[in-house]
Amino acid sequence: MRQVKHTPDQDKPLHFTYADRHMDQAVSKYDIPEEGMDARVAYQIIHDELNLDGNPALNLASFVTTWMEPEADELLKESANKNLVDQDEYPQTEEIHQRVISMMGRMFNAPKDCDPVGTCTVGSSEAIMLGLLAHKWSWKKRREAEGKSTANPNVVFSADVHTCWEKFARYFDVEMRVVPLKPDQFFMSADQIGEYIDENTCAVGCVVGTTFTGQIDDVQGVNDYLLKLKAEKGWDIPIHVDGASGGFVAPFVYPEVKWDFRLEQVRSINTSNHKFGLVYPGVGSVVFRDRSDLPEELVFNITYLGGSMPNYSLNFSRASSMVLLQYYNFLRLGRAGYERIMKNIMDNAQYLEQKLLETGYFELLNESKYLPTVTVRLKDRELPDKVVYLLSDLLREYGWIVPAYPLPPKADTVHVLRMVVKENFSRDMAEKFATDMQACIDKLNTLAGDFEAYFEKAKAKGLVEGKGRVC
Ligand SMILES: *Cc1c(COP(=O)(O)O)cnc(C)c1O
Numbered sequence: 001m002r003q004v005k006h007t008p009d010q011d012k013p014l015h016f017t018y019a020d021r022h023m024d025q026a027v028s029k030y031d032i033p034e035e036g037m038d039a040r041v042a043y044q045i046i047h048d049e050l051n052l053d054g055n056p057a058l059n060l061a062s063f064v065t066t067w068m069e070p071e072a073d074e075l076l077k078e079s080a081n082k083n084l085v086d087q088d089e090y091p092q093t094e095e096i097h098q099r100v101i102s103m104m105g106r107m108f109n110a111p112k113d114c115d116p117v118g119t120c121t122v123g124s125s126e127a128i129m130l131g132l133l134a135h136k137w138s139w140k141k142r143r144e145a146e147g148k149s150t151a152n153p154n155v156v157f158s159a160d161v162h163t164c165w166e167k168f169a170r171y172f173d174v175e176m177r178v179v180p181l182k183p184d185q186f187f188m189s190a191d192q193i194g195e196y197i198d199e200n201t202c203a204v205g206c207v208v209g210t211t212f213t214g215q216i217d218d219v220q221g222v223n224d225y226l227l228k229l230k231a232e233k234g235w236d237i238p239i240h241v242d243g244a245s246g247g248f249v250a251p252f253v254y255p256e257v258k259w260d261f262r263l264e265q266v267r268s269i270n271t272s273n274h275k276f277g278l279v280y281p282g283v284g285s286v287v288f289r290d291r292s293d294l295p296e297e298l299v300f301n302i303t304y305l306g307g308s309m310p311n312y313s314l315n316f317s318r319a320s321s322m323v324l325l326q327y328y329n330f331l332r333l334g335r336a337g338y339e340r341i342m343k344n345i346m347d348n349a350q351y352l353e354q355k356l357l358e359t360g361y362f363e364l365l366n367e368s369k370y371l372p373t374v375t376v377r378l379k380d381r382e383l384p385d386k387v388v389y390l391l392s393d394l395l396r397e398y399g400w401i402v403p404a405y406p407l408p409p410k411a412d413t414v415h416v417l418r419m420v421v422k423e424n425f426s427r428d429m430a431e432k433f434a435t436d437m438q439a440c441i442d443k444l445n446t447l448a449g450d451f452e453a454y455f456e457k458a459k460a461k462g463l464v465e466g467k468g469r470v471c
Pocket of ligand 1: 063122123124125126161162164207209210211242243244245272283284
């Protein structure tokens, strides 16, 4: 019989190497197991199971940050056990939270005489809801003061918005008035909005960096239109800008374009710090132009954690890590660092764009000017729409995750592939991606137009058609 090897502590034989005997039994999945297991084994089992996920570095579908520096990882670990909401116990963390808001208020060009306030959230979805709720509340107060009805508030935005805008309308019982896209225009222009606005409009939404094509709504035009309405009818309708994706790109890549607090009607802006703020998932923010834009009734004073703490959020407890990591990036990169990174990723996006055009297979929906995203459609309009879905599936075989989808209403005959270029997507990766894309196209060409047959085969292999996602 083989000797069991012993560690210096004779009572503790070295009883596992990789993950011990747990590996030959299925672990409990839907009921809590009766007995626990060794920490290392539990770690190894979960770690290994996660290998079945896609590779974040090859995920061109998502805008969300997939890489940070080791020092950031260190901070993350150190602060995971501090609840952001416990401001009284962790006052320095709260101090940093406020600095982050202040830096963003200035980044969004809040005028000198304004006092920008706001809060970090779990993401832009929460931030957009908080922004719109504040405007709904202010509208209600204004109407009450004028002795007018507060029934049927509405919010106006374009079909190019993220789903969270519709979520807001449904969850908080506000009528949504959606400005459709056009078959050849994929953002909202000022000339489209007049017929959707009335005295019950509590806010107009504009997107800076749409999820679908990376373009921007005409915020300046909308602002001018609303200023005219204010002068003519006395309606003071605020703009909430959804800068989830563009909020950290615009200030560094096209600082001359006015879309932020330089425009009078822009009263609140949200951004996803976990997108181009370059922080891991779990942090967004909403910033109001001035303290007076956030109704004080919405800020709750919490007393049961010790002290009295102002709180404006939909969620409550969460780790403070991501807020601290945003502060880390501000200190670590400075404006110059952000500028360099944003310019690099824009350059890489434009390079990828060129490479895809060189295949002769695609045409651009628009140039990558406002976001480092590349959105293409098929050049040959005779090819069936499903070819983009097919390409998305084929790219998966090379590890790349690229979504294919139709654009929103009135432009929904356009089917696209979209790639988000992030910090970790190097020139070399762009080369490799273009080569793999060419291989996918070659594969398609061997089908000689018989896509139906391919689809049947793909289905038989268990591949599903068009599982494109937008995130
Ligand atoms: C990503 C995105 C959102 C949602 O942001 P989360 O931070 O994921 O909640 C909203 N609007 C736009 C334009 C986005 O790109």
